[in-house]
Amino acid sequence: xxxxxxxxxxxxxxxxxxxxxxxxxxxxxxxxxxxxxxxxxxxxxxxxxxxxxxxxxxxxxxxxxxxxxxxxxxxxxxxxxxxxxxxxxxxxxxxxxxxxxxxxxxxxxxxxxxxxxxxxxxxxxxxxxxxxxxxxxxxxxxxxxxxxxxxxxxxxxxxxxxxxxxxxxxxxxxxxxxxxxxxxxxxxxxxxxxxxxxxxxxxxxxxxxxxxxxxxxxxxxxxxxxxxxxxxxxxxxxxxxxxxxxxxxxxxxxxxxxxxxxxxxxxxxxxxxxxxxxxxxxxxxxxxxxxxxxxxxxxxxxxxxxxxx
Ligand code: ASN
Ligand code: ZN
Ligand code: CA
Numbered sequence: 001x002x003x004x005x006x007x008x009x010x011x012x013x014x015x016x017x018x019x020x021x022x023x024x025x026x027x028x029x030x031x032x033x034x035x036x037x038x039x040x041x042x043x044x045x046x047x048x049x050x051x052x053x054x055x056x057x058x059x060x061x062x063x064x065x066x067x068x069x070x071x072x073x074x075x076x077x078x079x080x081x082x083x084x085x086x087x088x089x090x091x092x093x094x095x096x097x098x099x100x101x102x103x104x105x106x107x108x109x110x111x112x113x114x115x116x117x118x119x120x121x122x123x124x125x126x127x128x129x130x131x132x133x134x135x136x137x138x139x140x141x142x143x144x145x146x147x148x149x150x151x152x153x154x155x156x157x158x159x160x161x162x163x164x165x166x167x168x169x170x171x172x173x174x175x176x177x178x179x180x181x182x183x184x185x186x187x188x189x190x191x192x193x194x195x196x197x198x199x200x201x202x203x204x205x206x207x208x209x210x211x212x213x214x215x216x217x218x219x220x221x222x223x224x225x226x227x228x229x230x231x232x233x234x235x236x237x238x239x240x241x242x243x244x245x246x247x248x249x250x251x252x253x254x255x256x257x258x259x260x261x262x263x264x265x266x267x268x269x270x271x272x273x274x275x276x277x278x279x280x281x282x283x284x285x286x287x288x289x290x291x292x293x294x295x296x297x298x299x300x301x302x303x304x305x306x307x308x309x
Contacts, residue, residue, distance in 0.1 A: 004023050004024045004025065004034075005021060005022075005023060005033075005034055005035055006021070006022050006023065006024050006029065006061060007019050007020070007021060007022070008020055008021070008022035008029060008031075008058070008061040008062070008063055009061070009062055009063070010062055010063030010064060010065075010066075010069040011063075011064060011066055011069060012066050012069050012070040012073065012133060013066040013067060013069075013070050013129050013130050013132065013133025013184075013185065014066075014129075014133055014184065015066070018069065018073050019073075020033065020069070020072050020073040020076055021033035021034075021035050021036075021040075021076065022058075022061055024061075028057045028058065028059055029057060029058045029059070029060075029061040030055050030056065030057045030058075031043075031055065031056040031057070031058075031063070031068060031072050032055065033072070033076060036076060036079045036080075036083075036090075036098075037079065037089050037090040037094075037095030037096065037097070037098070038090070038095045038096060038097040039097045039098070040072065040075050040076055040079060040097075040098045040099075040100075041055060041097065041098070041099050041100070042055075042056055042068050042071050042072040042075070042099075042100045042101075042102065043055050043056060043099065043100065043101045043102070044056055044065075044068065044101065044102055044103045045101050045102070045103050045104045045105070045119075046103055047103050047104075047105065047106050047122070048105070049104065049105050051101055051104075051114070051116075051117065051119065052099055052101045052117055053101050053103075056068050065102070066130065066133065067102040067103060067120060067122060067130035067132050067133065068102050068103075068132075070130070070132040070133045070135075070138070071100040071102050071118070071120055071132035071138065072100070074132065074134075074135045074138035074139070075098050075100055075118070075138060075142065077135060077138075077139075077174065078135075078138055078139045078142045078143075078174055079098060079142075081139070081170075081173070081174045082146070085257065085261075086257075086258075086261045088146070091142060091145035091146045091148075091149055092145075092149045093149070096145075098118075098142065099116070099117035099118070100117060100118040100119075100120065100132070100138075101117060101118070101119050101120065102120045102122075102130065102132055103120075103122055103130075104119045104120060104121050104122075105121055106122070107121070107122060107123065107124040107125070108121025108122060108123070109121055109123055109124055109127050109128045109131075110131065111131040111132070111137055111138075111141055112141065112144075113141045113142070113144035113145050113148075115148070118138070118141045118142060118145075120132040120137075123185065125188075126187070126188070126189065127186070127187060128185055128186060128187075129184075129185040129188050130185065131185050133184055133185045134175070134182050134183070134184045134185040134186075135174060135175040135184070136171035136172060136174065136175035136180075136181050136182060136183075136184075137171070137181070137182055137185060139167075139170055139171040139173075139174035139175060140167040140168060140170070140171035140181065141167070143166060143167040143170040143171065144163070144167050146170075146264070147163050147166050147167065147264065150264050150265045150268075151163075151166075151264050151265070151268035151269060151270070151272065152269065152270040153166070153268060153270060153272060154270045154271060155220055155223060156220040156221045156223065157220070157221035157222075157223075157273075158221075158226065158272075158273040158274050159270065159271055159272055159273065160220050160221060160223035161221075161222060161223050161225070161226035161227045161229070161230065161274075162227075162230055162268065162272060162273075162274070162277050163223065164223045164224055164227035165227040165229075165230035165231050165234070166260065166264055168181050168196060168198060168227055168231050169198070169230075169231065169234045169256075169257075169260050170257070170260075170261075172198055172234075173253060173256075173257045176253060179197060179198040179199040179235055179239075180193075180194035180195075180196070180197050180198075180199075181194050181195045181196040181197075181198070182194045182195035182196070183195075196224070196227070196228070196231070197231075198231040198232065198234060198235040199232075199235050199239070200232075201227075201228025201229075201231055201232055202228070204228075205225075206224075206225050206226075206227070206228030206231075207225065207226060207228045207229050208228055208229065208232045208243070208306065209229065209232075209243075209244060209306050209307045210229055210274060210306055210307035210308050211307050212229075213226050213229060214226055229274065229306050229307075229308065230274065230277060230306075232305075232306050233302040233303055233305070233306045233308065234256060234260065234302070236248040236250070236301075236302040236305055236306075237250070237251060237256045237259070237281075237298055237299060237302040238250055238251065238252060238253045238256040240298075242305075243305040243306070244305060244307070246301060246304050246305035247301065248298055248301040248302050248305055249294065249297070249298050249301070250298070251294065251295050251298050255288075255289070255295055258284075258288055259281055259284045259285050259288065259295065259299065260281070260284075262284035262287060262288060263277070263280035263281050263283075263284040266280075266283075266284065266287075267279070267280035267283055267284060268280050274308045275308060275309060277303075277308070278299075278303040278308050278309070281299045281303070282296060282299050282300060285298075285299045
C-alpha cells in the first residue's frame with residue numbers, strides 16, 4: 001500500500017544531497033520506491049557477485065551510501081523521463097519492477113544490464129568512481145532494457161552498435177548538459193574527459209563516418225566503437241553543424257529524442273543495420289512531423305553527413 005511511502009534523503013557519489021522515495025517496512029526504511037510502476041528497488045552485492053544481493057535498509061532514512069543513493073535516485077529520474085517525455089511506464093511499458101545492485105564485485109570498473117536488472121561496480125577509485133554516480137550511465141543501462149523489450153537489437157555488429165548508440169543517445173537526453181558519456185564517474189583525477197563523445201566520437205578513437213567503421217571481432221564486432229557513427233548523426237540532428245562538407249540544420253534535443261524513440265519502438269528490429277536506422281529515422285520523422293518537414297530534411301542530412309545511405 002501507498003501509506004508506507006516516505007521521502008528519504010542522502011548524499012550521492014559526488015557528495016551532493018538529494019531526495020528519493022523509500023518505504024517504511026517493519027520498523028526500518030528500505031530503498032524501495034513503490035510510487036513508480038511496480039517499483040524501483042536498490043540492493044547491495046556487498047562486494048560479491050551474487051545477484052541481486054540484499055535490499056538496502058537504513059534506520060533514520062538519511063542515506064550515506066553514495067553508490068546506492070545515486071543508483072536509486074537516478075533510476076527514478078530515468079523512469080520519470082520515459083514516463084513524462086515518451087508516455088512509457090518503465091522499461092517494458094507495463095510498469096516492470098526496476099532493480100539495481102551496487103557494490104558488485106570488488107573495484108569493478110563497469111556497469112551493465114544483465115537481462116533482469118542493472119548492476120554497478122564501485123570502480124577502482126582512479127579509473128572510475130562508483131558507476132551509478134553518473135546519471136548518463138544509469139540512463140544508458142536502463143535504456144538497454146527498453147531496447148531489449150522493443151526493437152530487440154542483437155548485441156553484435158551493426159545492430160549491436162545501434163543498441164549501444166540508442167543507450168548513449170538517451171543517456172545524453174536524460175543527462176542533458178553535455179554530449180559526453182560517463183564524465184561524472186570517469187577518471188576523477190582528470191577534468192573534462194569521459195568514456196565517449198557523441199559530439200566528436202573521434203576524440204575517443206571512435207568512428208564519426210561509416211567509411212571508418214570497425215569490422216574486426218573485438219567488442220562484439222565493435223558495438224562500443226561503431227556506436228560513434230550513429231551517435232554523431234544524432235548529435236548533428238539535434239545541434240546541427242557541417243561534417244565532411246555536409247551541412248545539417250539542428251532540430252533540437254526534444255524532436256531528436258522523439259524521432260529515436262519512435263524509431264526504436266515502431267521500426268527497428270533485431271537485425272536492423274545502419275541503413276535500416278536511417279530509413280527508420282526518416283519514417284519516424286515523417287510520422288511525427290510530416291513528409292516535407294524540416295525534421296525529415298535534417299534526418300536525411302545527418303545520415304548523409306556520416307556516410308549512411
Ligand atoms: N557498460 C557496458 C554497456 O552497458 C557493459 C557492456 O559491455 N554491455 O554497454
Ligand atoms: Zn551499453
Ligand atoms: Ca553526460
